[in-house]
Amino acid sequence: MATLLEQLSSMTVVVADTGELEAIRTFTPRDATTNPSLILSAAQNPDYQSLIDEALKSSRERVGSGCPVEEVVEEALDEICVIFGKEILKIIPGRVSTEVDARLSYDQDATIAKARKLIALYNEAGIPNNRVLIKIASTWEGIKAAEILEKEGIHCNLTLLFGFCQAVACADAGVTLISPFVGRILDWYKAETGRESYPGNEDPGVVSVTKIFNYFKTYGYKTEVMGASFRNIDEIIELAGCDLLTISPKLLDQLNRTEGSLPMKLDSNNPVNIEKKLLIGKDKFDEMMLADRMSHEKLAEGIRGFSKAIETLEAQLAHRLGLLEGGDAFSHVVHEIFLLNDLDGDGCITREEWLGSDAVFDALDNDHDGRLLQADVLSGLGAVLPISR
Secondary structure, three states: OOEHHHHHHHHOEEEEEOOOHHHHHHHOOOEEEOOHHHHHHHHOOHHHHHHHHHHHHHHHHHHOOOOOHHHHHHHHHHHHHHHHHHHHHOOOOOOEEEEOOHHHOOOHHHHHHHHHHHHHHHHHOOOOHHHEEEEEEOOHHHHHHHHHHHHOOOOEEEEEEOOHHHHHHHHHOOOOEEEEEHHHHHHHHHHHHOOOOOOHHHOHHHHHHHHHHHHHHHOOOOOEEEEEOOOOHHHHHHOOOOOEEEEOHHHHHHHHOOEOOOOOOOOOOOOOOOOOOOOOOHHHHHHHHHHOHHHHHHHHHHHHHHHHHHHHHHHHHHHHHHHHOOOHHHHHHHHHHHHHHOOOOOOOEEOOOOOOOHHHHHHHOOOOOOEEOHHHHHHHHHHHOOOOO
């Protein structure tokens, strides 16, 4: 009997939710998607050190030898995302999703500029637009940015999508694809209700994606639906037939080792819809998001989480650049950290002054006194957040 993964692949485009190249080679998906957390995880693998170094050296050349470390790191973030994307595209036949900096999620113009830059880097490498999806958070500003980008031929994947109004606004904007987060919706409802589990067909994330899928197919929207962020294979089974599903290597392996019948649960040719067609402008969008506490909270939480991953990756890149350039660059970035965070100029940074993530502060505060000295940052940043030599 065919495995669940084989059957799923016959009715749904399976996407690998990872930045790990070996996992992509193993499961041979059509598409692949990454985010800052996945890139951060992949960056810990010594096998990828040459890719990190390539990005840093290329970024230094782009910005110039006299530019400060933070400018090199900012450039390198884009380079790294594209370098990993290029490596992934060597393996898969379809598209790779590359994410815009989550810290730009509420800035429409900055999101557009970053998306244009990312696609230009791909184009410079000879990769056409139709093989890349630019991932953008599903804020109102992100959706409006995607609407403009789509008209320019830059295809978008709207992520961190939890609410029905986000999905409808994306479809109205003509975006290529949306990624509703199944598992994170489940997480919220479990915490809110105290329930330990839900049957697959009652899973709140599954119910949400099913509603979106049927609405899109009923009203003829071209926007593709890609369920994401799964916690178990029951959620995946209940969404068999969805346009696409992006699945972690762990769950792909579980599907690949499991046999049994897998019926189609979602059918684009026979959608089941009970929703009236909506028209959503900004006021309606804001009203619906505020009324939906789960969507409002999870969107904000997701942006914070991706932003923290970027901050941590920035710290790693600064350290690695210092090693590559003989240590001067790393010392310089420590100095820059103090200029930015030591608000009262007393030579130490307290938790209240720290502008970065709590996770990075805690990692650097080895003596747990709630204060960071330059020596703490200089020694701790490289020790606790290493990229291997």
